[in-house]
Amino acid sequence: MEVFDNWVAEFFIRRQHNPRVLPTKLISALQLGDSSDCLKLKISSVLRDISNSLIRGAIDEGTLDLLEVLEKLLLQQHSLLMESHKSAYCWTAAECTLRFMWPLIASDGFFTEALERIWTKRIGVLKERGSDLVSRDLLKWETDLKKALEDPELYQRIRETNIRYTAITFLTQLLKEQWALLGISSLESVVQRRFLKRKADNVEDDIVDKRGNTNAAAECTRRLESDTIDNANEPRGESGDGNGNNRENDNDVEGVGCLVNEKHASEEEQTVGAQEQFYEPSLDKGDKTVARELKDYLLEIQGQIDPSTRQREEPNNAIDHSVNVTPPPTRLNRTGTGGQDHNEAPQQDNVNEKGSGSQGTWSGRVRPRLPTPVPLNVSPLKKGGLAKSHVRRPKKFWTHEEVEALREGVKEYGKSWKDIKNGNPAVFAERTEVDLKDKWRNLVGG
DNA sequence: TTAGGGATAGTG
DNA sequence: CACTATCCCTAA
Known part of the structure; x- marks a missing residue:
């Protein structure tokens, strides 16, 4: 596979520019080899899939599959399994089981089936191959759940706990850590270099040139390629500026780190003409320009390689809009008339449907404004970053x-x-460590 | 992560 | 207002 294809694919997956294509599908279509670069690409796609399922609120056995695949990929990469990964797996498995505990008593067949399917079969396989995903917590859950089959009181207690929240928390943490480990994408680092170089040369006209050029895609493809080849074997910033898709603390982004950050960049530009009071003062002009340029390139490239995408109805919030350029002087046909909506591919995937106001067909390089993404709403238990x-x-x-x-x-x-919490996850599912501490404080009368 | 101070809400 | 149980923030 061409280095260039590889990089573009990586970029799309990272940025989720095209959520209608499932990353894992994209990856299998590309028929990757097993080189280290491809491995990273695969990991990215799995992470993106997990992220998508979180956004959709779909935490199910498919998520378990993804976590297992991720483990194998990481193993190929000789990476150690992170705690968050184990915990995410453990709690997701529990969550998957919990949803079959809706009957008041365990007698119903569903729960038994789920136990068999998830804990005996699936996790049995993990045990056989000596997977690190089989953590102490996981085993604890296994015994608890199996005990619950006999013990109605325990069943009740587990049934009422909010496992889902914990699962989401760990999954989010896992994503955060893994994205950070992957570092910034190749394409981004290349574009950043381009930008810095150009800035040094003070040749701003270049950007202007590109506008209106119908052959723009070919053009920038060429440029990118020629520019990137020499950097082909440069390693990605392993964890150097690990600002992965970090959703919360990135006030210290440097360089292109902000590109990888979804929220802030988006809010920056999203607010055009709308309420301006969203924060993020830390984005530096240079970065924004880099990001904008990159997005221009990629949208044009995308238009070339995937014509059907250009005229499909815009999706909504599942998409990333980190850098939404203000409407250029050319016309922006977002005037309700939406001229070119043929080819309505009925492939709506699972993007949710509340962003109905957001369509606006776009031709060429003119993009519509997209709705602000709904922040991943992890329950109030967690201090929300946004x-x-x-x-x-x-x-x-x-x-x-x-x-x-x-x-x-x-x-x-x-x-x-x-340790106390981890030692009894079922009971303390809805308590934080601080809660334990506070409770102890008042128990001993401090 | 933990300890400690403080906020909040309920009760009397 | 005082007191209690719980939850939240933050320094170290």
């Missing part, structure tokens, strides 16, 4: 179970709240 969650978690009194478990925990681990 919408300052002034929302307090509802107060929930401690049950006798919890208090007892806490007492036991302190006896066993001392004041290692984290």
Whole structure:
């Protein structure tokens, strides 16, 4: 596979420019080899799939598949498995089982089936191959769940816990860490270099030249290629400026790091003509220009290689719009008339449908404004990175179970709240380590 | 991650 | 207002 194709694919997957194409499908279509670059590409696509399923709110056994695939890929790369990966797997598995616990008692066949399918078969396979995904927590869950089959009280307790939240938290953390490990994409680093170079040369006209050039795609393809070949064997910033798709703390982005950041960049430009009070003062002009340029290139390239995409209805919030350029002087046909909507491929995938106001067909390099993405809404348990969650978690009194478990925990681990929580994940599913600490404080009357 | 201070809400 | 249980923020 061409280096260039590889890079473009990587970029699209990272940026999710084309969410209508499932990354894993894209990857299999490309028929990658096993080189290290391809490995990273595959990892990216799996991460993107996981991310998509999180955005859709679909945490299911497909997510488990993805996590297992990710493990294998990481293994090929000789990477160690991260804690977040194990935890994400463990809690996702629990969540998948929990959804079959809706009957009040375990007698119903669904729960038994789920236990068999997920814990006996699926996880049995993991055990056989000695997977690191089989963590202590996972085994603990396994015994708890199997015990719950006999013990209605335990069944009840597990049934009522909010496992989903924990699963989402770990999945999010896993994504964050893995994206960070992947570093910035090749294409981005190339474009950044281009930009810096050009900035040095002070040749801004170049950009202007490109506009209106019908052959632009071919043109920039050529340029990119010629520019990138010499950097072909440069390693990606392994974790150097690990600003992966970090959603929260990237006030210190440097260089193109911000490109990889979805939210902030998008809000920056999204606000054109709308409310301006979204934050992110830390984006530096240079970066924005780089990002804008890159996006221009890629959209044009995309238009060439995938003509059907250009005239399909714009998707909505699942898409990334990091760098939305203000409408250029050319006309922007987003005037309700939407001239060219034939070819309505009925492939809506699963993008949700609330962004109905967002369509606007676009031709050439003119892009419509897209709706602001809905931030991944992890429950108020977590301090939200974006919408300052002034929302307090509802107060929930401690049950006798919890208090007892806490007492036991302190006896066993001392004041290692984290260990206590991990030692009894089922009971403490809805308590944070800080909660344990606070509760202990008031138990001992401090 | 943990400890400690403080905010918030319920009760009397 | 005082007191309690819980939740939140942040320094170290």
